[in-house]
Amino acid sequence: MKKRVLYTILLWLFADVYFFTAVKTLTANPVWHWAYWSADILILVGVVLTIFGRKKGSHAPRALSWVMSLLLLSAVPKILGTPVLLVEDLVRLFQGFPPRSIWVSELAVVVAFVPFLALLFGLTKGRHHYTIHKETLYFPDLPEAFDGFTLTQLSDIHAGSFTDAKGVNKGIDLVNAQQSDVILFTGDLVNNKATEMDPWISTFARLQAPQGKYSVLGNHDYGDYTKWETEAAKATNLVDLKGVHKKIGFRLLLDEAIEIERDGQSITLIGVENWGKGGFHKYGDLDKSILKVDDSQVKILLSHDxxxxEAKTLNHLKHIHLTLAGHTHGAQFGIELFNFKWSPIKYVYKQWAGLYKQKDRYLYVNRGFGFLGLKGRVGIWPEITVIMLKKG
Known part of the structure; x- marks a missing residue:
């Protein structure tokens, strides 16, 4: 992570210096020049202190959220405005480098101002700008009773980041408005500790689904990213968190499978504990969870990461029709317009948001209901997924 942050800072500093030539062209007032560099120096110091000076084992301190927000507000508009100045400099190169044009500098500032406004909206309002994503999936072996069956997926609630009860309740109301048959939650209920859910238990208990609510654990739910006085305290926290799932009406699946029945027919719901590539813990055991499941069953797997x-599910001997995951948050930053989507998280996760298909198996990656680190969302909005199963 630190290496990626360092590359981002270097790109920002290059754009910073370059963009300043437009500022200097538009005003000779030293007060504006002083304000420009003072703000950036303060942000840079904040980045160094919160990221590179962070103690090992600490995770996403509140200060980091503010620093990340300020860094984005400063860096992204300048990086996007800089190409305007680069094009002008290519022309100036063949003209003997005359003074920079005022209108080109104004254009660069306008180009930078548009993403600045988008960022400002995302960082102040985006965290509760919930978006419904709907998909219809067809399976030839789907039981007739489940033709038209709907499920709503939520992921990455991160209750410890919430401060706006009105905003959270807006999301809960949207979930209930979908009137899905089941609600499925794919992990990361909290940031670190079970107590983070205390103010929100009655809120999330309002979620309603006639055929049940089911959940799995995510990497943050195990308390691995905070310091505990003893291992016993950490273990107690996990027990308490499992109890919270019950309090809000969710059946927590821990490397196990259950059948959902309808009109004498059934499909199988499978839930594994967190399993992630790289340095993430591999608690989950897919083989154990699916051991007693008949291969003729339509199977839906909840797996946070x-x-x-691709590592375990796609090539499993038993055909898992649909896997539901989360974890990536879509980096909470990116662009989604029409059929185009981009986020820096795509360079870390091959499947990072939306629907994917290989062979005859599907994966849906939810963009997350909550937020973490970055105190907001820019372009990648909090998601409520609705999937309809159809026979065909």
Whole structure:
């Protein structure tokens, strides 16, 4: 992570210096020049102190959220405005480098101002700008009773980041408005500790689904990213968190499978504990969870980390029709317009948001209901997924 942050800082500093030439062209007032560099120096110091000066084992301190927000507000508009100045400099190169044009500098500032406004919206309003994503999936072996069956997927609630009860309740109301048959939650209920859910238990208990609510654990739910006085305290926290799932009405699946029945027919729901590539813990045991499941059953797997799909699920001997995951948050930053989507997280996770298909098996990666680190969302909005199963 630190290496990626360092590359981002270097790119920002290059754009910073370059963009300043437009500022200097538009105003000779030293007060504006002083304000420009003072703000950036303060942000840079904040980045160094919160990221590179962070103690090993600490995770996403509140200060980091503010620093990340300020870094984005400063860096992204300048990086996007800089190409305007680069094009002008290519022309100036063949003209003997005359003074920079005022109108080109104004254009660069306008180009930078548009993403600045988008960032400002995302960082102040984006965290509760919930978006419904709908998919219809067809399976030839789907039981007739489940033709038209709907499920709503939530992921990455991160209750410890919430401060706005009105905003959270807006999301809960949207979930209930979908009137899905089941609600499925794919992990990361909290940031670190079970107590983070205390103010929100009655809120999430309002979620309603006639055929049940089911959940799995995510990497943050195990308390691995905070310091505990004893291992016993950490273990107690996990027990308490499992109890929270029950309090809000969710059946927590721990490397196990259950059948959902309808009109005498059934499909199988499978839930594994967190399993992630790289340095993430591999608690989950897919083989154990699916051992007693008949291969003729239509199977839906809840697995928090999408890397589990290609590593274990996709080539499993038993056909898992649909895997639901989360974890990536879509980096909470990116662009989604029409059929185009981009986020820096795509360079870390091959499957990072939306629907994927290989062979005859599907993966859906939810963009997350909550937020972590970055105190907001820019372009990648919090998601409520609705999937309809159809026979065909």
């Amino acid at each position: 999408p890397s589990h799909w």
